[in-house]
């Protein structure tokens with residue numbers, strides 16, 4: 568089940584996303600004493616992260632994972648983890664050992680093994696944040712690639728020829744991203760309209776491979792919606 572939530576502007580999408588993340592954190596911390604959150608890369612997620620530093624929350628209960636990472640040098644600003652630190656994580660007191668970047672600087676084989684080992688002890692995520700690419704990709708699950716949909720798919724997939732640079736990436740599989748209490752897509756801009764239209768028409772784009780028992784929420788602005 569996909570719930571399309573439409574907002575007038577990208578600013579309104581960011582505000583709504585920020586409220587939903589705060590609510591998910593509060594619910595998880597109250598119920599289980601911890602909040603396990605998966606972050607996305609991309610410009611729309613980045614703008615949401617910039618709104619989160621001022622949240623009134625128990626940062627000590629937050630655990631951060633990444634849905635995908637680009638193979639770039641450790642200090643490269645385009646790494647999703649570096650982007651998230653710069654936009655948000657460096658400004659809040661989440662214990663460093665509870666932030667789990669994908670170690671893609673070790674090479675894809677080693678990084679995939681390390682991240683799969685890490686996730687073995689992690690149950691279902693509380694909240695998975697995802698972006699949407701113009702070609703319908705999400706995380707680093709691209710059209711005409713293996714998205715790891717099957718129940719026995721590995722948690723972590725290596726990507727060697729991504730159409731969006733850089734070509735080498737690591738991604739959680741659709742199966743692992745779907746193991747969540749809540750999944751939230753953040754989609755803004757007219758460039759996303761065609762992908763939104765294909766998703767609404769029931770086409771098998773990568774984003775549509777993410778399922779969640781509680782349904783998937785897609786927050787989008789007027790520009791992205793109009794194109795759909």
Ligand code: 6PG
Pocket residue numbers: 607608609610611612635636637647697698699700701704705706707731
């Ligand atoms: C990445 C991503 C990717 C991204 C979408 C949307 O590392 O590139 O995780 O899936 O979220 O491409 O990105 P934009 O919001 O920049 O369009």
